[in-house]
Amino acid sequence: MLKYLSKRLFFAIPTLLIISFALFAILDLAPNDPTSNLPITIPPEVRAEIKTSLGLDKPFHIRYFKWMEQFFINEPLNLIEEITGLEIGDSESRLRVRSWSSHSPVVDSIVERLPQTLWVVGLSYVFGILIALPIGVVSAYKQYSWFDQIGTFVSMVGFSIPTFFTGLVLIVVFSVWLSWLPSTYDTTHDITDLSSLWYQIKQMTMPVLVLAFYNAAQLSRFMRASVLENLNLDYVRTARAKGLRDRAILLKHVLRNSMLPVVTMIALGVPTIFTGAIITEQIFRVNGIGQLLITGINSADIPLVQSLSFLFAVLIVAFNLIADIVYGILDPRIKYE
Amino acid sequence: MRRIVATLLLALPILLLGSCSRETTPEAPDEVEGNENVAVSTLDVDTHLKILYWQGPTTLNPYLSSGTKDIEAASIVLEPLAHHDVDANMVPILATEIPTKENGGLAEDRTSITWHLRQDIVWSDNTPLTATDVVFTWEYCTAEGGGCTAIDSFRYVERVVAIDDHTVRIEFVKPAPYPYGPFVGSVSPILQREQFKDCLGARAKECTDQNFYPIGTGPFRALEFKANDTVQYIANTLYRDEGKPFFQTVVIKGGGNATSAARTVLQTGEFDYAWNLQVEPEILESMRGAGKGEILTGFGSQVERIMVNQTNPDPKLNEEQRSVYMDGKNAHPFLSDINVRRALTLAIDRQILVDVLYGVSGRPTCNVIPLPEKYVSTNNDDCLTQDIEEANRILDEAGWVLGSDGVRAKDGIRLSLVYQTSTNSVRQSTQSLIKDWWQQIGVETELQNFDGGVFFSTDAANPFTLTRFYADVQMYTNSFEGNDPSNYVESWKCGNVPGPHNSWVGSNISRGCSEEVDALLDALSETFDATERVEIIKQLNDKVVQNVWEIPLIHRARVSARANSLKGFELNGWDSEIWSIADWYRE
Numbered sequence: 018m019l020k021y022l023s024k025r026l027f028f029a030i031p032t033l034l035i036i037s038f039a040l041f042a043i044l045d046l047a048p049n050d051p052t053s054n055l056p057i058t059i060p061p062e063v064r065a066e067i068k069t070s071l072g073l074d075k076p077f078h079i080r081y082f083k084w085m086e087q088f089f090i091n092e093p094l095n096l097i098e099e100i101t102g103l104e105i106g107d108s109e110s111r112l113r114v115r116s117w118s119s120h121s122p123v124v125d126s127i128v129e130r131l132p133q134t135l136w137v138v139g140l141s142y143v144f145g146i147l148i149a150l151p152i153g154v155v156s157a158y159k160q161y162s163w164f165d166q167i168g169t170f171v172s173m174v175g176f177s178i179p180t181f182f183t184g185l186v187l188i189v190v191f192s193v194w195l196s197w198l199p200s201t202y203d204t205t206h207d208i209t210d211l212s213s214l215w216y217q218i219k220q221m222t223m224p225v226l227v228l229a230f231y232n233a234a235q236l237s238r239f240m241r242a243s244v245l246e247n248l249n250l251d252y253v254r255t256a257r258a259k260g261l262r263d264r265a266i267l268l269k270h271v272l273r274n275s276m277l278p279v280v281t282m283i284a285l286g287v288p289t290i291f292t293g294a295i296i297t298e299q300i301f302r303v304n305g306i307g308q309l310l311i312t313g314i315n316s317a318d319i320p321l322v323q324s325l326s327f328l329f330a331v332l333i334v335a336f337n338l339i340a341d342i343v344y345g346i347l348d349p350r351i352k353y354e
Numbered sequence: 355m356r357r358i359v360a361t362l363l364l365a366l367p368i369l370l371l372g373s374c375s376r377e378t379t380p381e382a383p384d385e386v387e388g389n390e391n392v393a394v395s396t397l398d399v400d401t402h403l404k405i406l407y408w409q410g411p412t413t414l415n416p417y418l419s420s421g422t423k424d425i426e427a428a429s430i431v432l433e434p435l436a437h438h439d440v441d442a443n444m445v446p447i448l449a450t451e452i453p454t455k456e457n458g459g460l461a462e463d464r465t466s467i468t469w470h471l472r473q474d475i476v477w478s479d480n481t482p483l484t485a486t487d488v489v490f491t492w493e494y495c496t497a498e499g500g501g502c503t504a505i506d507s508f509r510y511v512e513r514v515v516a517i518d519d520h521t522v523r524i525e526f527v528k529p530a531p532y533p534y535g536p537f538v539g540s541v542s543p544i545l546q547r548e549q550f551k552d553c554l555g556a557r558a559k560e561c562t563d564q565n566f567y568p569i570g571t572g573p574f575r576a577l578e579f580k581a582n583d584t585v586q587y588i589a590n591t592l593y594r595d596e597g598k599p600f601f602q603t604v605v606i607k608g609g610g611n612a613t614s615a616a617r618t619v620l621q622t623g624e625f626d627y628a629w630n631l632q633v634e635p636e637i638l639e640s641m642r643g644a645g646k647g648e649i650l651t652g653f654g655s656q657v658e659r660i661m662v663n664q665t666n667p668d669p670k671l672n673e674e675q676r677s678v679y680m681d682g683k684n685a686h687p688f689l690s691d692i693n694v695r696r697a698l699t700l701a702i703d704r705q706i707l708v709d710v711l712y713g714v715s716g717r718p719t720c721n722v723i724p725l726p727e728k729y730v731s732t733n734n735d736d737c738l739t740q741d742i743e744e745a746n747r748i749l750d751e752a753g754w755v756l757g758s759d760g761v762r763a764k765d766g767i768r769l770s771l772v773y774q775t776s777t778n779s780v781r782q783s784t785q786s787l788i789k790d791w792w793q794q795i796g797v798e799t800e801l802q803n804f805d806g807g808v809f810f811s812t813d814a815a816n817p818f819t820l821t822r823f824y825a826d827v828q829m830y831t832n833s834f835e836g837n838d839p840s841n842y843v844e845s846w847k848c849g850n851v852p853g854p855h856n857s858w859v860g861s862n863i864s865r866g867c868s869e870e871v872d873a874l875l876d877a878l879s880e881t882f883d884a885t886e887r888v889e890i891i892k893q894l895n896d897k898v899v900q901n902v903w904e905i906p907l908i909h910r911a912r913v914s915a916r917a918n919s920l921k922g923f924e925l926n927g928w929d930s931e932i933w934s935i936a937d938w939y940r941e
Contacts, residue, residue: 048818050811054409054421055503057810058835058842061821061852061859063505064812070501070556118420119412119581120559121566126581188614192622193644200617201406201607201624205584302609304410304583312410312582316420317807 022342029334036330040323041081049317051117071117087114088324092124116313116321123324126309133204134293134305141225142290145232146283152233153240153279157248158267168237175234180227184300187223198223202303224301228294232286239282243275277348284340288332400940401602403920405932406628408615410582410608415565416541417495417502418558425540426629427585427606429930431570432543435469435488436534438928440652442726442837444534448475448483448544448571452534464529464882469537471520477546478575478590485516488537490547492524497555504542506841507535531879531887532840539836540930544571573599573936583608593936600922600939613637619915620647626917626940629931632780635713638913647918651714651911654927655842656833657724658716658784660773660905662689662698664865667772667824677823679851679865687767689826693752694769694797695902698827700748701791703740704907710787711780712908719909722832723839723895725927731892734899737906745795754796762796774802774818774825776809781829784907814857821852823863831910837928840887843878843894846871846903866903 051071052064072080091111098105113122152172156165192200199220208214247253248271256266293307302308306325313321345351411427412420419425435449444452450470453459459468475483492514495502512527514536524536536542546569553561566579571594574587587604607625615628620641631638631649642649665684667677678684688694704718720734754762754769762769773789775781782803789799802825803809804818809830811819820828834842844850845861848868852860871894878890898904912927922938925931 048811048813048816049805049807050813050816051420052812053807053810055419056422056425056835057830057832058506059503060506060861061812063503065857065859066505067501067503068812070499070559115559116412116581119565120418121562121581125562129580130583188617188622192624193617196622199624200614200622201610203584203607204580205578205586205605299610300614302607302614304580304609308609309582315807316412317811 022338025338025341029338032334033327033330037085037323037327038081040326040330041084042077044319044323045077045080047317051317051319054316083112084114084320084323087112088327095122096124114320114324117318118313118316118321123321126321127306127325127328130293130305130309131291133202133303134298134307135290137202137221137224137298137301137303137305138228138294138307139290140221141228141294142232142286144225144229145236148229148233149236150240150279153237154244154267154272156237157241157244160245165241168241172234172237175230176238180231180294180297181300183230184223184227184297187227188300191223200301202301204304224294224297224303227300228297236279236282240275240279243278244271247271247275277344280347281340281344284336284343287336288329291332292329398602401600403601403604403627403935403938403940404625405604405606406610406615406618406625407606407608408610408612408628408630411579411585411606412581413565414568414576414579414585415545415558416543417500417504417545418565419503423608423629426930426932428543428568429540429572429933430574430587430604430935431572431576432540432545432568433570433572433933434539434543435471435537436539437930437933438539438837438926440924440926440928442654442928444538444837448472460533464526464531464533466523466525467530467533468517468521468523471522472594473520474594475571476592476594477569477571478592479546479569480592481546481548483544483571484519485522487544487547488522489514489516490551491542491545492536494545494550494554494558495542497558499556500554500558502558506835507537507542509535509841511536529880529882531882532838534836534838535841539928540933541835546570574604577603595936599936601935604935616641616915619917620644620649623647623917626920627932628915631913631915632715632778633913634711634780635715638713645918647915649714650914650916650925652914652925652927652931653717653725653909653911654833655723655725655839656831656910656912656927657719657722657906658829658831658908658910659722660698660788660827660829660907661820661823661864662695662866662903662905663823663826663828664690664867664903665823667826669824674854677865678853679848679867680853682867686826688764688769691752692902693748694754695905697745697748697795698792698797699737699902699905700741700745701795701797702737702788702905702907703791704738706740707784707787707908711783712910715911715913716908717911719906720899721895722898722904722906723842723891724906724909726837728888729839729891729895731895731899733896737899740791742791742794749795756796760793760796761798768798769796770798770800771827772800772802772825773827773829774804774809775829776806777803778806784829812859814859819858820863821858821860823852823865827905828863829907839891840878843891844875846894846898847875848872864903866898866901868897868901871897 052067091113094105095113116123152168156168159165188200191198202220206217208217253266253271256270293305295307295311298305298307310325407423409421409423411424413424414428414431416425416428433447436444436446436452439445446452448471450472451457453467453469471483471485477483492508495504496508510526510528510530512525515523517523549564549569553564567576573590573593575590576585577588578586585606589599589602612631613633616631616633616638618625619628621644623646638649663686665677665679666686675684708716708718718738720737721731723729749762754764757763773785775785785801789801792799808818809820817824820830847862850860850862851865852858874890874894881887881890899906912925914925914931919940921941923934
C-alpha cells in the first residue's frame with residue numbers, strides 16, 4: 018500500500034510539471050493583453066512601457082522559470098514563515114507571484130476568497146449529496162413509481178437548465194418580486210450575533226440552492242443507476258431467499274455496494290468546491306475563486322490565472338489519488354501491490 | 355486497520371472544509387490604522403452609501419490602475435490640484451485657483467505653470483500637504499520601470515519644482531499647448547511623499563499596503579480593500595469642509611455585469627448607485643418602471659465611430675505590407691476613393707441607431723470632437739439625415755457600376771468590405787443595421803468581432819488588434835482625457851501611422867495622411883491664443899470628417915443609475931463620476 022502510494026506520488030511530479038508548462042504556454046499564446054482594459058485615452062507607447070514593467074518583454078523561457086522559482090520556492094518559503102513566524106533568508110527581497118492587475122501576491126487573494134467559495138460552493142456540495150443520495154435510492158427501489166417519475170423529471174430539469182438561468186429566475190422571484198433575499202453576496206459580512214447569522218443564511222440561500230440543485234440532479238441519477246444495477250444481482254436474490262426483509266437488504270447490503278462508485282464520484286468532485294463556481298459566483302457577486310479566475314482571464318492577468326489553474330491541477334491530481342485509495346479500502350476485492 | 359485508514363481518508367475532505375470555513379469570520383484588517391471594523395449590515399442605513407462597480411476596483415493607486423474602475427475608486431481618497439466639473443470646466447481642489455495668464459500663474463510663453471496649494475489641507479494622517487508631495491508625485495510617475503499609467507500627462511514636463519511649501523512650478527521642455535495636463539483630473543492625483551517614498555520605479559508594484567490603503571486628502575479613506583471585490587471606506591474626519599461628507603461610510607462592491615448592476619439599483623434597491631450601465635434601452639426602461647431609481651447620463655468626449663482604412667489590408671499581402679502605410683504607396687483599392695467613403699457615411703441613419711440601440715445614452719453626431727461646446731463644428735451636420743439616393747448617385751457618377759450580384763464594381767474591383775469591432779451586443783446590432791444600409795448602395799459587408807481583451811490589445815504579435823487594422827473598416831469608441839483635445843488631434847499626424855517600423859505603436863489608426871492636416875497641426879503647436887486654437891482644432895475635426903477617415907456615429911454618454919433618495923450631484927462625463935462624493939447626500 019505504502020509502496021503504491023509513493024509510486025503514485027512520484028509519478029504525480031512529472032505530470033504536474035507538464036501541466037504547468039502547458040498552462041504557461043497556452044496563456045502565453047493567448048492574444049489578450051493586460052493593458053486592454055485601460056481607458057482608450059492612454060496612448061500605445063505608455064501601454065508598451067507598462068508591459069515592460071510587468072516583465073512581458075522577457076523571453077518565454079525566462080518568464081516561465083521565474084514563475085517556477087516564485088511559485089515553487091518563494092511562495093512555500095513565505096507560507097512557512099507565515100505559519101511558524103521564523104525568518105528564512107532574505108524574505109524582504111524575495112519575489113512573490115504577483116497579480117498584474119492588483120499587484121498584490123496571488124496567494125493572498127486566493128486565501129482572501131476561499132471563505133466565501135467554501136461557504137457557498139462547499140455547502141451546496143454537501144446539500145447536493147444529502148438530497149441526491151436518498152432520492153437516488155428511493156427512485157431505484159421504487160422504479161417507475163410516481164416518485165421515480167417525478168425524481169427523474171426534476172433531475173433532468175436540474176441537469177439541463179443552466180445555473181445562470183435558475184439563478185436569474187430565483188433573483189427575479191425572491192429579490193425583485195418578493196424582496197425576501199438579497200441578490201448580492203456581501204463578502205465583508207461578519208457573523209457576530211443571531212441577526213447577523215440570519216443575514217448570512219439569507220444571502221447564502223439562493224446561490225447554495227442553485228448549485229445544490231445542479232449537483233443533486235447529477236448525483237441522484239448516478240446513485241439511482243448504481244442501486245438499480247445492484248438490485249438485480251444474485252446476492253440480493255439470495256438474501257431475499259433467506260427471508261431477509263426488503264428494508265434490511267436495501268439499507269445493509271445494496272446501499273453499501275452501490276455506494277462504491279458514488280463515493281469515488283464524490284471524491285473526484287471535491288476539487289470543484291475549491292475551483293468555485295464561475296457562473297453562479299458572478300450572478301450573485303459571491304466573488305470567490307471562480308470569479309477571481311474569470312476576471313483574471315478577462316484582464317489577461319497571467320500570473321494569477323497560471324497559479325490558480327495550477328493549484329486546481331494539483332487538487333485534481335490529489336483527489337484522483339484519494340479516490341483510488343478510498344475505492345481500494347471500501348472494496349476489499351481491489352488490492353494495490 | 356483498513357477501517358481506520360478509511361475513516362481517516364473519508365474525514366479528510368470534511369476536516370479540510372471545516373478548518374477552512376472557520377476562517378470565514380474575517381479578522382480586522384491590521385494594515386489599517388485605527389482598526390475600526392465596521393459590520394456593514396449593522397450600519398446606519400442613512401449615512402451608509404452603497405455603490406456598485408460591476409468591474410470591481412483592483413487597486414486604489416490610480417497610477418498603477420488597470421482600468422477606469424480603479425481611477426474612480428481612488429478618486430474619493432486621493433485628490434488632484436483640480437478636477438473637471440460636469441460642464442468640463444476646471445475646479446480648483448487642492449489649489450487656491452486655476453493658474454491663467456491673467457492671474458500670472460501661466461507664463462506668457464507657456465513654458466511653465468505655477469500652482470498655489472491651499473494652506474489648510476492635511477492628509478488623513480494629520481500631516482500637512484506641501485509642495486514636496488506634488489514634486490514627489492511627478493518623480494513617482496516618471497521613475498524608470500514604474501509602469502505609470504498617467505505618464506502621458508507628464509509628457510512635456512521637464513521638471514517640477516517646489517518654490518515654497520505651498521507653491522509648485524511645472525516647467526515644460528517646450529511651450530506647452532495644453533499646460534493643464536499634470537495633476538488635473540482623477541488620473542493624476544497627489545500622493546503622499548512620506549507614504550510612497552520607498553515605492554519608486556520597479557518597487558512601486560511591491561508596495562501592496564500603500565497601493566491598497568493610500569493616505570489621501572479626500573473625503574474618505576479606505577478601511578478594508580479586497581481587490582476586485584469590495585472596498586470599504588470611512589469618512590475622513592480631517593476633511594477640510596466642515597460638515598462634509600454627509601455619508602459616514604461608503605462601500606464599493608464589484609462583480610456581475612452591467613444588466614444585473616442596473617437591477618440592484620433600479621429594481622431591488624440594494625444599492626444606491628451603479629456605474630457604467632451600457633444596457634439595451636428597453637431593458638433599462640423596464641427596470642426603471644419599478645420606480646426605485648433614476649437613470650443618469652453624462653456626456654463627455656466619447657464618440658462611437660467607424661475608422662476607414664486608407665491602406666490596403668489585403669490578406670494576400672505579407673506582414674511588411676498589409677495595412678502598412680508605406681509612404682502612401684499602399685493605398686486601399688477602393689476606400690482611397692473619396693466618393694466611396696462619402697457614400698458610406700451618407701447611407702447611415704444615425705437616429706435609428708440611437709433610437710434602437712442607445713436610447714438616452716447616445717445622440718447622433720457628425721463630429722469626432724462632440725464637446726466641449728466651443729470646439730463643436732457645425733459644418734458637417736448634413737450627415738444627420740440619411741440619404742441613400744444621393745449615396746447611390748455619387749457612386750454611379752464615380753463609375754462604380756452595380757453588378758448582377760447587387761455589388762458595385764469598377765475595373766474588376768468589387769465594393770466588398772470587412773467590418774470588424776469588439777464583441778458587445780450593441781456593437782453587433784449596429785454592425786448588422788449598417789450592413790443592411792450599405793447593401794442598399796451596393797456595398798457588400800462581411801462582419802467580424804473580437805473579444806475586447808483581444809481587439810483593444812497592444813500586443814505587437816496579435817493580428818486582431820485595432821492598431822493592426824487587418825480589415826477595411828472597424829468600429830469602436832474613442833475619446834480624449836480631460837476637457838482639451840490638443841493631444842488627441844495629434845493622432846492625425848502622418849508620422850503617427852502604426853506599422854512594423856514602430857512595432858505597431860501609433861495612434862493614427864485610419865492611416866489617413868495629408869499635408870494640409872500636418873500643416874494645421876504644426877500651426878496648432880505654435881499657437882497659444884485660446885480662440886485661435888479652438889478655430890484650428892475645429893478645422894482639424896472638419897478635415898478628418900470631410901476626408902471620411904473616420905465616420906462619427908454616436909456621441910456616447912456615460913450611463914449610471916442612482917436610488918431616488920440619493921441627491922446632490924449630476925453625472926460627470928469628464929472626470930471620475932464620484933469625485934464630488936463629499937456633496938452627495940440622502941434625502
